[in-house]
Amino acid sequence: MLTSQTGSTRQCRESEAEEILTDVKKVAEQQDANLDAETIVGSSARAIVQYAEEHDIDHIVLGSHGRTGTSRVLLGSVAETVARRAPVPVTIVR
Structure with missing residues (x-):
């Protein structure tokens, strides 16, 4: 079930x-x-970075919830992970 x-x-x-x-x-x-x-189904940050690498993407734009402190630490941040790992510039919009 x-x-x-x-x-x-x-x-x-x-x-x-x-x-x-x-x-x-x-x-x-x-x-x-x-x-x-x-x-794409999968881990959001990983899928975004992988897609950018495989499809000749030149820029990534992401929205962010703008969480800070404990909630960001506990929940993680897709936008932050993408910004750190992406092979291209990343713009994060709040």
Whole structure:
């Protein structure tokens, strides 16, 4: 039963991500901007850095929750990890 719930949760998350990306692409088109987007399953920071390395990305822009102190230490920071490990410049937006 746990496997089916996990699979169902994953499918739900992937569906939500596709919907969000579809909406963002529409906004980009309205602004005459070109947007390529891809959904990747895995560790967020690791997947972002690996994607940048494998796809000739020249700049990464990430949002940040702006956590500080204990919450950042306990939860980690995807943006910070990407900034430290990325082979290209990283802009973090709060």
